[in-house]
Amino acid sequence: MARFDEHGNDKVFSTAGRGATFAEVLARRLSRRGFVRSAAAASALAVTGPRLVPTAALAQDGTPAASPVATPGATPGATPAATPASTAVGVLGFEPITLDTGSEPVVAAGHRVTPLLRWGEPIMADAPEFDPENQTAVAQEMQFGYNPDWIGFFPLPQGSESSDNGLLVVNHEYTNPELMFPGYQEANPDYAPPAADDAPPDVPEFLTNPTQETVDVELAAHGLSVVEVRRNDAGEWEIVRDSRYNRRVTATTPMEVRGPAAGADLLKTSDDPDGRTVMGTINNCAGGVTPWGTVVSGEENFQQYFANLGAIAEDDPIYAMHDRFGFEAEASERRWEEFYDRFDLAKEPNEPFRFGWGVEFDPYDPESTPKKRTTLGRNKHEGHTSFVAPEGQVAIYSGDDERFEYAYKFVTAGSYDPNDRAANMDLLDEGTLHVARFNDDGTGDWLPLVQGEGPLTEANGFATQADVLINTRFAADAVGATKMDRPEDFETNPATGKVYLVCTNNSRRSLEETDRANPRPENLSGHIIEITEDGNDHAGTSFAWEMFLLAGDPANGATWFAGFDTEMVSPIASPDNITFDVDGNLWISTDGLPNTLEGNDGLFVVPTEGEERGYVRQFFSSVPGAEVSGPVFTPDNSALFTSVQHPAEGSSYEEPETRWPDGGDMPTRPSVVVIQATDPTARVGTVRG
Numbered sequence: 001m002a003r004f005d006e007h008g009n010d011k012v013f014s015t016a017g018r019g020a021t022f023a024e025v026l027a028r029r030l031s032r033r034g035f036v037r038s039a040a041a042a043s044a045l046a047v048t049g050p051r052l053v054p055t056a057a058l059a060q061d062g063t064p065a066a067s068p069v070a071t072p073g074a075t076p077g078a079t080p081a082a083t084p085a086s087t088a089v090g091v092l093g094f095e096p097i098t099l100d101t102g103s104e105p106v107v108a109a110g111h112r113v114t115p116l117l118r119w120g121e122p123i124m125a126d127a128p129e130f131d132p133e134n135q136t137a138v139a140q141e142m143q144f145g146y147n148p149d150w151i152g153f154f155p156l157p158q159g160s161e162s163s164d165n166g167l168l169v170v171n172h173e174y175t176n177p178e179l180m181f182p183g184y185q186e187a188n189p190d191y192a193p194p195a196a197d198d199a200p201p202d203v204p205e206f207l208t209n210p211t212q213e214t215v216d217v218e219l220a221a222h223g224l225s226v227v228e229v230r231r232n233d234a235g236e237w238e239i240v241r242d243s244r245y246n247r248r249v250t251a252t253t254p255m256e257v258r259g260p261a262a263g264a265d266l267l268k269t270s271d272d273p274d275g276r277t278v279m280g281t282i283n284n285c286a287g288g289v290t291p292w293g294t295v296v297s298g299e300e301n302f303q304q305y306f307a308n309l310g311a312i313a314e315d316d317p318i319y320a321m322h323d324r325f326g327f328e329a330e331a332s333e334r335r336w337e338e339f340y341d342r343f344d345l346a347k348e349p350n351e352p353f354r355f356g357w358g359v360e361f362d363p364y365d366p367e368s369t370p371k372k373r374t375t376l377g378r379n380k381h382e383g384h385t386s387f388v389a390p391e392g393q394v395a396i397y398s399g400d401d402e403r404f405e406y407a408y409k410f411v412t413a414g415s416y417d418p419n420d421r422a423a424n425m426d427l428l429d430e431g432t433l434h435v436a437r438f439n440d441d442g443t444g445d446w447l448p449l450v451q452g453e454g455p456l457t458e459a460n461g462f463a464t465q466a467d468v469l470i471n472t473r474f475a476a477d478a479v480g481a482t483k484m485d486r487p488e489d490f491e492t493n494p495a496t497g498k499v500y501l502v503c504t505n506n507s508r509r510s511l512e513e514t515d516r517a518n519p520r521p522e523n524l525s526g527h528i529i530e531i532t533e534d535g536n537d538h539a540g541t542s543f544a545w546e547m548f549l550l551a552g553d554p555a556n557g558a559t560w561f562a563g564f565d566t567e568m569v570s571p572i573a574s575p576d577n578i579t580f581d582v583d584g585n586l587w588i589s590t591d592g593l594p595n596t597l598e599g600n601d602g603l604f605v606v607p608t609e610g611e612e613r614g615y616v617r618q619f620f621s622s623v624p625g626a627e628v629s630g631p632v633f634t635p636d637n638s639a640l641f642t643s644v645q646h647p648a649e650g651s652s653y654e655e656p657e658t659r660w661p662d663g664g665d666m667p668t669r670p671s672v673v674v675i676q677a678t679d680p681t682a683r684v685g686t687v688r689g
């Protein structure tokens with residue numbers, strides 16, 4: 001997600017305090033001073049020291065601390081001799097690119113980028129061609145949706161390791177109607193810039209013109225796409241348009257609610273008095289694949305679709321539940337509530353309880369009904385990558401992407417059976433959700449969120465497990481979990497079993513609020529934490545952790561690249577989504593890099609083990625206004641698919657910042673691109689060009 005304002009604050013994360021109190025302003029000033037001083041200390045540690053948790057350099061008072069925490073398994077002196085980044089070529093074999101602000105994507109030499117799936121691309125045999133001036137919901141339901149985010153590659157035939165043929169399953173996070181529809185947005189003649197930098201404007205800068213048709217197109221442009229793709233004899237990837245698997249899941253597709261919260265009173269609405277059937281999924285951001293080959297897609301910023309929190313009395317218990325997510329007091333930005341009652345809290349106050357879940361479905365069965373798995377808890381879901389524990393239980397890791405929210409792990413009660421796919425299909429309906437506590441000594445605990453245990457009692461508002469799961473954030477508060485800097489993607493390295501948690505940024509953390517797992521005040525650049533489960537048991541409840549990456553410009557900031565020489569690495573900011581290649585190198589896409597660095601969002605890679613651990617190199621740069629998301633490889637790593645999401649965001653249909661990828665008179669089209677080496681059978685990232 002992006003939608004940043006001119007101060008680099010992401011607009012939809014507006015819950016934690018609109019407007020600053022004097023105390024906050026003071027804290028910010030103090031933290032800025034602390035940040036500058038600690039920056040020098042951190043870079044001194046990074047270039048000279050053994051691998052340490054550098055948070056010691058960022059002590060609460062902003063002064064360097066005397067005794068940094070040694071990291072379990074640290075290898076002192078692993079920093080290789082310095083080589084200028086521009087000429088460095090390591091085991092990954094490509095020449096890093098530099099930050100780029102151009103209007104065309106850039107990729108490392110020896111590789112090429114090809115748009116594969118564009119917004120509006122027909123993906124059904126009888127789908128109409130994309131016609132931006134004459135869009136209909138019926139057409140959009142047969143075309144690729146808007147703003148691709150997470151991508152899963154599901155080999156075909158099912159059960160194979162094919163890298164020539166498969167299903168791409170793609171989340172469509174949200175819509176930018178101002179870039180989708182001619183005449184949707186116009187300048188407001190009454191607008192005047194606010195007097196103070198951080199004051200909200202008195203009147204909106206733009207007026208919008210939603211209609212029944214544009215809203216219906218938007219609903220159809222949300223959700224997911226399932227599209228069969230294959231590599232032809234010339235090595236080019238193409239869409240199999242008449243594939244029986246191709247499918248759209250949208251914001252109106254019926255879904256089943258499963259697990260302890262199914263049928264709960266809070267999930268009941270006029271349309272669904274049983275609280276068990278929801279129309280659609282929205283704001284699908286990161287996602288994951290289960291060992292049995294299903295998708296688990298995360299519903300993230302669902303609050304932005306609902307209007308009129310102000311119509312609910314503040315002493316009504318559901319007011320606080322909704323307010324934790326930051327609903328608008330009055331109209332929503334998209335104004336869907338004018339066309340559908342379910343988006344109006346004044347009319348359907350329970351509808352939002354039906355969103356904010358992990359949604360599982362089987363892409364190999366085009367008739368399968370998506371299931372909202374309430375065992376995974378309700379929050380702004382990200383991640384959902386899985387790992388099978390030694391005893392067969394399956395761990396699903398997920399982040400809750402908001403400032404000061406939490407990192408979670410669900411562990412199934414039952415065991416995965418690799419020989420009986422059908423027996424695994426509802427494994428996610430029973431198990432235990434945990435939330436992470438990162439201790440300052442480099443250990444951590446997975447705290448169970450189970451009704452009746454610890455503070456999760458009826459007296460504290462948790463009468464049932466449904467109460468715990470619907471109000472996961474309150475439950476996590478109660479057990480004392482660690483408040484993180486926007487936990488986003490959360491993935492296990494298949495090569496090592498170590499788990500990586502990406503915290504995108506947090507501009508609002510004060511110096512007093514820092515801890516060793518979130519060590520920087522006003523963390524504009526984000527960081528990545530490496531977790532090693534005790535005994536490599538992903539079903540366990542204790543772990544060790546260390547800081548892997550404190551992103552930023554190593555020339556100017558308090559950064560940390562797992563101890564690697566900061567003079568060699570590429571500047572990086574706002575890490576968001578991650579994936580791994582077959583060697584266990586970590587590939588990182590960014591969302592919000594241009595807020596702190598002079599470049600478009602991009603794709604970076606960093607080894608996690610060996611002498612080049614921490615050696616971040618930039619591989620790909622996208623286009624203005626876009627974030628990069630959802631990177632995923634084919635099994636043989638000969639192709640890398642990634643999303644170029646919301647290009648030109650911040651401009652309008654009439655005057656887009658870019659018309660990539662089509663150019664001419666076409667609107668910009670958010671797209672999945674495929675990156676290949678010039679030799680289409682070579683592994684991406686290993687060739688020099």
Ligand code: FEO
Pocket residue numbers: 001002173285286300382401488
């Ligand atoms: Fe949709 Fe957390 O990014």
Ligand code: CA
Pocket residue numbers: 001285286488576577591629
């Ligand atoms: Ca994201």
Ligand code: CA
Pocket residue numbers: 286489490491577578579630631
């Ligand atoms: Ca990922």
